[in-house]
Amino acid sequence: MSARRIVLTSGKGGVGKTTATANLGAALAKRGKRVILVDADIGLRNLDLVLGLEKRIVFDLVEVVEGRCQLRQALIKDKRFQSLAILPAAQTRDKTAVSETQFAEVVAGLDELCDYVLIDCPAGIEHGFRNAVAGAAEAIVVTTPEVSAIRDADRVIGKLNERGLPIRLIVNRIRPDMVRTGDMMSVDDVVDILGVKLLGMIPDDEEVIDTTNRGEPIVLVPDSHLGEIFEKIARRLEGENVAFTTLTAPGFFGRLFGQRKAG
Amino acid sequence: MSTIRGRGRSLEIGIDRALAAATVEIRGQLEERPAFFRGSRAVANFGLVETDAAGLVAFRDVLADFGITLDAVSGVESLAPLLAQLDLAYLGAAPGGEVAAIPRPRARRSLALSNGVRPLVADFAGARADLAARRTEREAAALERRTAVATPVASAGVTIPATPNSAPAGVSTLYHRGTLRGGQTLHNLGNIIVIGDVNPGAELIASGDVVVFGSLRGVAHAGAQGDPSARVVALELAPTQLRIATMIAAADGDAGESGPAHAYILGDRIAIVPHAAADLGRREVIV
Amino acid sequence: MRELQEDPAPGSSSAPRRRGRAIVVTSGKGGVGKTTTTANLGTALALTGAAVALIDADVGLRNLDIVLGLEARVRNHVLDVLEGRVTLDDALVTDKRVPTLRLLAAAQTREKDDVDTEAMRALVDSLRDRFDYVLIDCPAGIEKGFTNAIGGADEAIIVCTPEVAAVRDADRVVGLLGNRTSIKLIVNRLRPDLVRRGKMLSVDDVNAILRLPLLGVIADEPGVIISTNKGEPLVLDDASATGAAYRAIAGRIAGTDTSTPEIPLPPTLFQKLGSFFGGRR
Numbered sequence: 001m002s003a004r005r006i007v008l009t010s011g012k013g014g015v016g017k018t019t020a021t022a023n024l025g026a027a028l029a030k031r032g033k034r035v036i037l038v039d040a041d042i043g044l045r046n047l048d049l050v051l052g053l054e055k056r057i058v059f060d061l062v063e064v065v066e067g068r069c070q071l072r073q074a075l076i077k078d079k080r081f082q083s084l085a086i087l088p089a090a091q092t093r094d095k096t097a098v099s100e101t102q103f104a105e106v107v108a109g110l111d112e113l114c115d116y117v118l119i120d121c122p123a124g125i126e127h128g129f130r131n132a133v134a135g136a137a138e139a140i141v142v143t144t145p146e147v148s149a150i151r152d153a154d155r156v157i158g159k160l161n162e163r164g165l166p167i168r169l170i171v172n173r174i175r176p177d178m179v180r181t182g183d184m185m186s187v188d189d190v191v192d193i194l195g196v197k198l199l200g201m202i203p204d205d206e207e208v209i210d211t212t213n214r215g216e217p218i219v220l221v222p223d224s225h226l227g228e229i230f231e232k233i234a235r236r237l238e239g240e241n242v243a244f245t246t247l248t249a250p251g252f253f254g255r256l257f258g259q260r261k262a263g
Numbered sequence: 264m265s266t267i268r269g270r271g272r273s274l275e276i277g278i279d280r281a282l283a284a285a286t287v288e289i290r291g292q293l294e295e296r297p298a299f300f301r302g303s304r305a306v307a308n309f310g311l312v313e314t315d316a317a318g319l320v321a322f323r324d325v326l327a328d329f330g331i332t333l334d335a336v337s338g339v340e341s342l343a344p345l346l347a348q349l350d351l352a353y354l355g356a357a358p359g360g361e362v363a364a365i366p367r368p369r370a371r372r373s374l375a376l377s378n379g380v381r382p383l384v385a386d387f388a389g390a391r392a393d394l395a396a397r398r399t400e401r402e403a404a405a406l407e408r409r410t411a412v413a414t415p416v417a418s419a420g421v422t423i424p425a426t427p428n429s430a431p432a433g434v435s436t437l438y439h440r441g442t443l444r445g446g447q448t449l450h451n452l453g454n455i456i457v458i459g460d461v462n463p464g465a466e467l468i469a470s471g472d473v474v475v476f477g478s479l480r481g482v483a484h485a486g487a488q489g490d491p492s493a494r495v496v497a498l499e500l501a502p503t504q505l506r507i508a509t510m511i512a513a514a515d516g517d518a519g520e521s522g523p524a525h526a527y528i529l530g531d532r533i534a535i536v537p538h539a540a541a542d543l544g545r546r547e548v549i550v
Numbered sequence: 551m552r553e554l555q556e557d558p559a560p561g562s563s564s565a566p567r568r569r570g571r572a573i574v575v576t577s578g579k580g581g582v583g584k585t586t587t588t589a590n591l592g593t594a595l596a597l598t599g600a601a602v603a604l605i606d607a608d609v610g611l612r613n614l615d616i617v618l619g620l621e622a623r624v625r626n627h628v629l630d631v632l633e634g635r636v637t638l639d640d641a642l643v644t645d646k647r648v649p650t651l652r653l654l655a656a657a658q659t660r661e662k663d664d665v666d667t668e669a670m671r672a673l674v675d676s677l678r679d680r681f682d683y684v685l686i687d688c689p690a691g692i693e694k695g696f697t698n699a700i701g702g703a704d705e706a707i708i709v710c711t712p713e714v715a716a717v718r719d720a721d722r723v724v725g726l727l728g729n730r731t732s733i734k735l736i737v738n739r740l741r742p743d744l745v746r747r748g749k750m751l752s753v754d755d756v757n758a759i760l761r762l763p764l765l766g767v768i769a770d771e772p773g774v775i776i777s778t779n780k781g782e783p784l785v786l787d788d789a790s791a792t793g794a795a796y797r798a799i800a801g802r803i804a805g806t807d808t809s810t811p812e813i814p815l816p817p818t819l820f821q822k823l824g825s826f827f828g829g830r831r
Contacts, residue, residue, distance in 0.1 A: 014580040054503055124693065126662055148616055155658070184779075209713060445718050445725060462721050464718055
């Protein structure tokens, strides 16, 4: 059976695509799936950093495309998981080094090796975006509940629709306290505007900064709220009907008010 | 007369004649007290004596018969590849006929510190092909570039071409003053010297040595065409990854030598040694 | 509709002025605050009376107009000008709150490939003859959009958050910028409490790699999201610490403020209680 090929994209930069790709991949791997993560951000690679695998990179995607190494040589296994590997991007090149066809071929070459290919898309809608999408059969759009991010997500959804990719949505960096005071859009608002099916809702969490700096996936941090959320998202991706957990705002009054269901 | 001397907890064996004859001599000396040296480790100084693989094996086996493990040999450079084949360390040339000094305890302590630096011997088939291709490109381009001026920064990464001089072909030193930013690269057939930092994401690839008068935080590859005697030297050695010849090493955690240090192959691993304790080896200088 | 003015309008060709400065605001990494910074710095400089033109170079993903609250007033955009459909004067949007500020919006339904780099450079050049400052809001990444945005600028401001990925991307961009008259740094979204707990990079950590002159440090503040959502730059809010920080940076850019940038400290206990019970700092 061939692998599911999913691109994580957003339009706007900095909404959490790379963190989501890494952690969703890790959550799937924890469930015993064979997962390969592909970093499509040639020249500004970060997926390896977020997983703490930077020091083990010998070959990268561009060298595979240029035939200077085998695909298997470029894959880096994350030893913390049963079956999670990444195909890193090149750092010293730029996105024009690889064409859409070439990128799609590389991803197709991963088919036999895993159950899931998750592609981390660069910010924007330029060449790098087109490459990343060329390798995918499904898309997850990541956005934050901010006007700029939603506007960019909308543009990206339009482009994905042109290519006929099924799309699901992750809303990231939600601040329930600000939603409650009306200073931030609710997830329902976001889903209404974008008109795409919701896959997950992730609260803002300062732990993310530290764990990404240290290269540790959140799903490996014991008792992590965010880790649980990623695991639920993974289950939903697998087709399970998982209820969204309630996000509570910090403070006395959190639970007294009707909270938007999230998870 | 071949000599066996104890120093510290090791033996130093000095060879001053053809190895075959010396081996016989050594065997004779050891037979006088067969159990005395059992369990010892030894280094040997071959001085100017040359030999072949068979001679080395015979020499080592004789020592092994008496429970002595040979670790390292100093002598002429032609020994280096032979020693590598036998998993013996090459300690460089020794002055005159003196026995080579055993690496001082301080250096060994730094080896212990650098246990965090593990060799990851990668499947380098692809890398070798790439290096060969780069070398061919460079040789072809060298003819055109004899009078070339260093080109200005191109849009995606800097590649500054080597400008070989009229010295023996292919050996030169590229000198770069300025910090290398992520994504920038310097490749040279010969050595590379950088006055400035080499940031993470930057890459230095040299067939010779790499010297950074600053912080090395990116990737450095010395001896990129397979020379295991090449080394990387920096004021602060904190690279993402180090490569020497076909060995790759990545540091565990944040442990790193602070202060000027050398990285070179010692035995089966890349060792990081503080400058004060480093064996400088010997390398031809061509200006 | 054109507004009649007695004095030559800022940016009109009849107003003689010294050649202006062109500064690109860039970062590499997305989401670190380039657009917010461009909007606030531009507004702050204009509030001192300087004539300021802001260009949104993020073709296809325009956001500068939203952050300034001017999206309803945008009629034309950069490509309309470059392709000769409208004059520059007609495309420049005025801001009623800040009379000497003008915005040239990006095209939303086009692509960055549609922009000719040379034409963009020429546009920036002509704006420099009319304005004291031309600030260019650069898109994320290092693709054609980036190349177009940096083309006409002598100076660059790097915006970077205290995170490893952002620092790496910023470093790449500094390398690609090559020689400019000046490249300076703004560290954005600092959380002094996290820095103190060792859970975030410090400004020194960031500049150990980037090694750039520091223009300013801005602490993370929830008020920023609110202001960008509403289109009200914080420099217009006298009570905002972030606004004050941007105004100081503007002063340093103009050369009127010679102070060294302050690094925000962790909040005191009383300040913390304040935000716990609601209400903005």
